[in-house]
Amino acid sequence: MAKQIPSDSLVVRALAGDNAAMARLMSRAEAGSAECRPALAQLYAKAGRAHVIGITGVPGSGKSTLVSTLTLKLRTGGKRVGIIAVDPSSPYSGGSIMGDRIRMSELVNDEGIFIRSMATRGAQGGMARASLEAVDVLDAAGFDYVIVETVGVGQAEVEIARAAQTVIVVSAPGLGDDIQAIKAGILEIADIHVVSKCDRSDANRTVSDLKSMLTMGMAVGDDRLWRAPVVPTSSVNGQGFEQLIECLGRHGHFMRSSETGQIRVRKIAEFRMLKTAEDLLRQRFTNARRGALAAVSEQLAGRRISPYQAAEQLLDGINLKGTP
Amino acid sequence: MAKQIPSDSLVVRALAGDNAAMARLMSRAEAGSAECRPALAQLYAKAGRAHVIGITGVPGSGKSTLVSTLTLKLRTGGKRVGIIAVDPSSPYSGGSIMGDRIRMSELVNDEGIFIRSMATRGAQGGMARASLEAVDVLDAAGFDYVIVETVGVGQAEVEIARAAQTVIVVSAPGLGDDIQAIKAGILEIADIHVVSKCDRSDANRTVSDLKSMLTMGMAVGDDRLWRAPVVPTSSVNGQGFEQLIECLGRHGHFMRSSETGQIRVRKIAEFRMLKTAEDLLRQRFTNARRGALAAVSEQLAGRRISPYQAAEQLLDGINLKGTP
Numbered sequence: 001m002a003k004q005i006p007s008d009s010l011v012v013r014a015l016a017g018d019n020a021a022m023a024r025l026m027s028r029a030e031a032g033s034a035e036c037r038p039a040l041a042q043l044y045a046k047a048g049r050a051h052v053i054g055i056t057g058v059p060g061s062g063k064s065t066l067v068s069t070l071t072l073k074l075r076t077g078g079k080r081v082g083i084i085a086v087d088p089s090s091p092y093s094g095g096s097i098m099g100d101r102i103r104m105s106e107l108v109n110d111e112g113i114f115i116r117s118m119a120t121r122g123a124q125g126g127m128a129r130a131s132l133e134a135v136d137v138l139d140a141a142g143f144d145y146v147i148v149e150t151v152g153v154g155q156a157e158v159e160i161a162r163a164a165q166t167v168i169v170v171s172a173p174g175l176g177d178d179i180q181a182i183k184a185g186i187l188e189i190a191d192i193h194v195v196s197k198c199d200r201s202d203a204n205r206t207v208s209d210l211k212s213m214l215t216m217g218m219a220v221g222d223d224r225l226w227r228a229p230v231v232p233t234s235s236v237n238g239q240g241f242e243q244l245i246e247c248l249g250r251h252g253h254f255m256r257s258s259e260t261g262q263i264r265v266r267k268i269a270e271f272r273m274l275k276t277a278e279d280l281l282r283q284r285f286t287n288a289r290r291g292a293l294a295a296v297s298e299q300l301a302g303r304r305i306s307p308y309q310a311a312e313q314l315l316d317g318i319n320l321k322g323t324p
Numbered sequence: 325m326a327k328q329i330p331s332d333s334l335v336v337r338a339l340a341g342d343n344a345a346m347a348r349l350m351s352r353a354e355a356g357s358a359e360c361r362p363a364l365a366q367l368y369a370k371a372g373r374a375h376v377i378g379i380t381g382v383p384g385s386g387k388s389t390l391v392s393t394l395t396l397k398l399r400t401g402g403k404r405v406g407i408i409a410v411d412p413s414s415p416y417s418g419g420s421i422m423g424d425r426i427r428m429s430e431l432v433n434d435e436g437i438f439i440r441s442m443a444t445r446g447a448q449g450g451m452a453r454a455s456l457e458a459v460d461v462l463d464a465a466g467f468d469y470v471i472v473e474t475v476g477v478g479q480a481e482v483e484i485a486r487a488a489q490t491v492i493v494v495s496a497p498g499l500g501d502d503i504q505a506i507k508a509g510i511l512e513i514a515d516i517h518v519v520s521k522c523d524r525s526d527a528n529r530t531v532s533d534l535k536s537m538l539t540m541g542m543a544v545g546d547d548r549l550w551r552a553p554v555v556p557t558s559s560v561n562g563q564g565f566e567q568l569i570e571c572l573g574r575h576g577h578f579m580r581s582s583e584t585g586q587i588r589v590r591k592i593a594e595f596r597m598l599k600t601a602e603d604l605l606r607q608r609f610t611n612a613r614r615g616a617l618a619a620v621s622e623q624l625a626g627r628r629i630s631p632y633q634a635a636e637q638l639l640d641g642i643n644l645k646g647t648p
Contacts, residue, residue, distance in 0.1 A: 037630070037632045040630060040631075040632065041629075041630030041632065041633065044627060044630045044631065045627050045628075045630070047627070048627055058383070059382070059383065059477065127479060129631070132631075133631075151477060151478075153383065153475060153477040153478050153481075154475075154477050154478015154479060154480060154481055155451060155478060155480045155481070156478060156479050156480050157477075157478055157479070265625050266621060266622070266625045268625075269621045269622075269624040269625035269634075270617070270621045270624075272624065272631045272634075273617075273620065273621055273624055273631060273634040273635055273638060274606060274609060275631075276631040276632055276634065276635035277605065277609070277634075277635035277638050277639055278602050278605065278606070279635075280632070280635050280636070280639060281601065281602065281605060281639070282598060282602070285598060285601070293594070293597075296597065297590060297593045297594040297597055298590070298593075300593040300594075300596065300597055301589050301590045301592075301593035303368060303369050303371070303372055304369075305365075306361070306364060306365030306368045306369070307364075307368065307453070307456075307457075307596045307597060307599075307600040308361045308364065308365065308600055308604070309365065310593075310596075310597040310600065310601075311597055311600035311601035311603075311604050312604070314597060314601050315601055315604060315605065
């Protein structure tokens with residue numbers, strides 16, 4: 001076996017600003033490697049200073065373009081920006097064949113920008129855990145902003161965006177009914193609403209529709225102290241990005257100084273704990289495959305026991321404290 | 325407390341064809357009620373005869389319309405059809421404001437059709453477990469077909485469609501690039517490809533693009549014994565539904581008679597076992613909230629321990645065999 005750089009050494013390099021070391025730590029986190037857990041714990045302990053921004057929206061809402069433009073604007077202000085893309089349609093994931101090429105090359109050649117796309121398929125769960133560990137790596141390494149972009153469809157994906165200090169939900173003019181219906185469901189998680197593509201003539205309608213929905217209380221969050229602003233933007237002419245950055249600053253301050261912010265920090269911690277525990281359990285199941293798992297799943301497939309009975313047997317039968 | 329009909333009695337009624345009893349069992353399953361577990365176990369033991377069909381596709385692909393038309397066609401043949409919709413854009417979920425009204429009313433007034441939409445938000449996980457328990461209810465109650473419709477974006481949602489005997493992936497002409505990119509990722513799970521909206525003039529292009537992708541091996545599954553057919557359909561003029569039903573019959577037979585089918589049955593059992601175990605674990609965490617959970621999450625929020633340490637403490641600290 002070729003010798004591998006220990007994760008602890010990668011931490012030292014990552015903290016010194018080595019982007020390649022950060023990328024390797026993220027790969028190990030994604031693989032669920034036990035060797036890197038102490039390293040991730042070190043990073044977690046050092047993290048907590050970055051402004052973590054979750055950006056979500058339905059496919060076609062222009063999330064990726066917004067992320068690109070926002071990143072360039074923040075960068076102009078001298079800030080270091082990390083991007084974690086949990087979105088199969090993101091250009092960073094190699095999903096999108098057309099578009100965003102020029103803007104992307106502007107991003108990737110800048111040392112103050114780090115882009116990572118997370119696998120969203122075949123990950124056998126663990127996507128939330130690994131994405132948030134990637135955030136820790138960038139946060140600990142001193143990035144000022146960490147943007148987590150997720151597609152706003154799918155329970156797991158929306159949950160990840162929600163585990164950020166500030167959640168931006170992106171809307172856009174000209175989307176179909178099917179898409180609009182999905183969108184309606186995620187509006188309530190927004191700390192800031194962005195309406196993208198506001199160079200389009202039909203954008204005013206989208207902005208006013210959204211504002212009236214919010215006024216009608218259809219999508220108002222439960223926090224009366226923060227009223228989510230609606231920011232119209234255009235990546236074509238740069239409209240709205242100053243206002244967006246101002247709103248981000250204001251919301252970041254609100255989160256740091258309010259009880260609401262403290263409650264969210266605890267909720268995020270709880271979410272991470274549960275996701276990590278689920279993931280540990282899944283890893284242990286997988287390790288036990290040859291033994292208990294195969295026998296129990298065989299009985300279940302033959303309908304001799306029920307899924308609950310199988311699950312109980314599994315929870316009871318596996319030594320949760322160590323190797324099976 | 326008002327007296328509640330015991331779940332065992334609901335099972336008797338459900339097996340006798342009482343749709344209201346089925347709906348109540350599904351609600352209890354969705355709520356994760358421990359009282360109904362023996363009832364669900366009875367249903368699971370009796371299930372296994374229905375042809376369970378997972379239908380998935382990106383938003384705008386016309387899944388719901390396809391499900392409606394397919395259901396009406398199967399119904400014409402005298403079959404009982406159940407629909408479980410795990411799709412926020414489904415008209416059955418009340419998501420879609422426009423469209424499908426007429427077709428829907430044809431469905432809901434027929435005793436041989438059962439439609440249930442599952443919550444996809446706020447479900448705190450458990451969506452996969454509850455959806456598959458709803459399938460068991462209909463399967464045990466003698467429905468010939470159970471269709472599970474999920475939106476083909478989002479890891480959790482795609483996994484649920486995959487836990488069916490036959491998986492249909494729906495494509496459609498005229499979708500945007502963002503959507504197409506997502507679509508590419510789910511093609512590989514198809515046992516049958518449907519291209520919907522084939523009354524449109526641009527549909528031929530979609531069919532030939534899809535066929536050439538499949539020929540190029542870009543999205544071929546790993547099973548050489550079954551080559552997923554491409555079926556062009558139109559709910560406007562009824563094109564393709566005979567062929568689709570023929571393909572379903574052929575694939576159902578293949579699954580019942582081949583080793584591939586046996587392997588899938590075991591994989592589905594394993595998936596259900598893991599999802600149920602995760603869900604049990606989550607329920608026990610929630611029950612323990614006042615004690616261990618709060619203390620551990622507090623330490624985590626303060627970054628005094630790492631997410632892995634918190635998860636380990638939780639797995640070790642909670643009495644997994646009973647109440648905390």
